[in-house]
Amino acid sequence: MASSLAAIVSAKRRLLVNLAWAVPLVIVLSLGGGYHVARSALQPIESVVAVAQGIDVGKLSERLDAPSSGDVVERLAKTFNGMLDRLEGSVRRLEEFTADASHELRSPVAVIRTTAELALRQDRTPTQLRSDMQEIEREAARLTSLIENLLTLARSDANGMTPNKRPVDLFALVVEVGDQHRRLHPSRALAVEIPSLYAYVLGDEASLRQLLAILLDNAVRHTPDEASITISLRTEGDAHRLSVADTGNGIPDDELGRIFDRFYRGDSSRGVDGGFGLGLSIARWIAESHDACIKVESVVGKGSVFSVRLSATPNDWG
Secondary structure: OOOOOHHHHHHHHHHHHHHHHHHHHHHHHHHHHHHHHHHHHHHHHHHHHHHHHHOOHHHOOOOOOOOOOOOHHHHHHHHHHHHHHHHHHHHHHHHHHHHHHHHHHHHHHHHHHHHHHHHOOOOOOHHHHHHHHHHHHHHHHHHHHHHHHHHHHHHHHOOOOOOOOEEEEHHHHHHHHHHHHHHHOOOOEEEEEOOOOOOEEEEOHHHHHHHHHHHHHHHHHOOOOOOEEEEEEEEEOOEEEEEEEEOOOOOOHHHHOOOOOOOOOOOHHHOOOOOOOOHHHHHHHHHHHOOOOEEEEEEOOOEEEEEEEEEEOHHHHO
16 A cells, blocks of 8 residues: 655645744744843843942932832842941941031140240240140140040941950959049049949950040039939849949930930030040940940939949859
């Protein structure tokens, strides 16, 4: 039996011809569709790139329109906006810090220059010259203190200062700083309450001494002469609480949230000398560098209490 293969050969030939036309057409359509889909998918990313290229220090307020797509593009846009929020806040704080520092530096420099110009006059008496030199010395000391505080804060911002932590006896530290305070301010009433003979924490002794000195100095500056000041050290479980309390005028509620801000001095009428407004900022950084936080409780007309809770070390038990 035999049959002709002409129909099969013809069908095969037509199939090959159709495939020869269809395959390139399908490839072209696929490439076009893929390009369109890719362009649509990458359009939000191109928007991110365009915004990023146009942002500089003066345009940190710009933000991306985050699509509600729930995909990686939305997460990318939100992450980028969050980064811009942090950058804008950092730049704003840096500008405020620079402006405040320039303002504070201008005052003692102006006093030193004016006093020096007076001292150079030929008609100044020895008594007047001595007074001029004393004024220059005082302002130079204030300027040195301000520069040291600014450097401390700058290094803390750059994470360039890591406390050298060792076991520190808070009992001995409080006694020492309290005695120094009495010598510096003999007219101020200071009480020290230390119920324990041993109170060890892991920290940097110089930094903790500076922290307590700042709190004492703050109490002196912002309380009247008749106000009493108390340093207390108490053990609370596995921690020690170091507190400085005063019986001054207290701090208004609307200032409590700002007293740790740099250069903030509040109502100058509450203190004898407003200082530069940097001490409590440094105290907060010291506390945070010891994995602690500084807190304040105050009642207007009754006084304020600043306290720091520091983790105890096994040295307390031998």
